[in-house]
Amino acid sequence: MSQSLKNAAEQLRDNNKKTQLIYAFNGSGKTRLSRAFKALLEPDLTEHEVGDNNSDLAQKNILYYNAFTEDLFYWDNDLANDESRVLKIHPNAFTDWVFEEQGQDRNVIGHFQRYTDAKLTPYFNDEYSHTDQNGEQVTVPAFSEVKFSFERGNEESESNIKISKGEESNFIWSIFYSLIDQVISVLNDSPEARETERFNQLEYIYIDDPVSSLDENHLMQLAVDLASLIKKSTSTIKFIISTHDTTFYNYLYNELKSKSCFLLEATEDKTVTLVEKNGDSNSSFFYHLGLKKQLELAIKEQRVERQHFVLIRNLYEKTASFLGYPKWSKLLPGANEENRTAYLNRIIQFSSHDTLANMQVAQLRPEEKNLVNVLLKHLINNYSYWQQEA
Helix, strand or coil: CCECHHHHHHHHHCCCCCEEEEEECCCCCHHHHHHHHHHHHCCCCCHHHHHCCCCCHHHCCEEEECHHHHHHEEEECCCCCCCCCEEEECCCHHHHHHHHHCCCHHHHHHHHHHHCCCCEEEEECCCEEEECCCCCEEEECCCCEEEEEEECCCCCEEEEECCCHHHHHHHHHHHHHHHHHHHHHHHHCCHHHCCCCCCCCCCEEEEECCCCCCCHHHHHHHHHHHHHHHHHCCCCCEEEEEECCHHHHHHHHHHCCCEEEEEEEECCCCCEEEEEECHHHHCCHHHHHHHHHHHHHHHHCCCCCCHHHHHHHHHHHHHHHHHCCCCHHHHCCCCCHHHHHHHHHHHHHHHCCCHHHHHCCCCCCHHHHHHHHHHHHHHHHHCHHHHCCC
16 A cells, blocks of 8 residues: 555654664655655754754754765865865764764774775865955864875875765765764663763664665675674664665665564655565565576576576566565566466466476477566566666
8 A cells, every 4th residue: 555755654663673674676765765754753853954063963863874964075176276176074963973072083984995995095184274265264173074095005195086976975874884883882871871961862773775886795894784783782772774785685684683674665656655574575685686697597508498487487476475466477478367377377387396297308499498588588677676686
């Protein structure tokens, strides 16, 4: 049943599990849902007030990371001279606490280099003063600017570089990761023993798709880090994590214990569907990728056999289970039930495990081999579940 974003946010709020995992295709509304959830918990705050100096951490019951978090950071590209490229940070309570109060700049650099390249080094500014265009003296606070250089391990280095958009996203995530690491450590202490009372009111940490710019190795590193943080947390704080990446989702699903899992889908009328998923529908990610690779290789090498009908049937069954279809035959090609039934009967004929089927020869005619290719292409081209993999 379709829901408004507010209804979906209320569903997440009313869940009592420590962690809620949301799998969603790109464009399904992950970021909009994170904003709706934030608005539900903090109805008097706007998105842009997160970067306001008056946005005190002690007033917040949610910390969130999504695409809007990156709006706190912007580039000064020195268009006039093309010499000094600086990533600037809007004044905000989050980075003030991470850098100035907690001294986490070295940890942020370490996290960033683990997700990108050990030779790519950020340098934070100290406080300094300069004269602006109006001739007035302006003081620039420490940790409000970042420059990047590429250290080559010898006396040479490439300084004042502008990092890629993906590297910039990783840098911002590294700051947020350091923040929640510290927050979890504070909240793990009993209230009377905490070094600060700022986070006593915190209820949720909401993380929306931190993996969009990572390769597979660094993606797994981030998944391991995040799962470790969540397992380390012993307070009442809850976590909501949404992603479009199957590998990331699968790792967290397998690592975390107290959790609820959902599939978020967009509907034609711009509402959403947040469907709770249980059991095998959550654990088929790695399996379906293996099936897909086997079928593609057999098609490419022109060695399709009867056994590959078993694989294509299994692939349709897994996909239907994940997407919530009551019957896998609903995914088959055909404009009507009669057309789909024809494909269904053909697949069952070649994938059946009964005695008569097993007595038949494994060799297939060319048109039968091509049917496997047709079925695989149909699945990939017509269901966004597979288009995300591409």
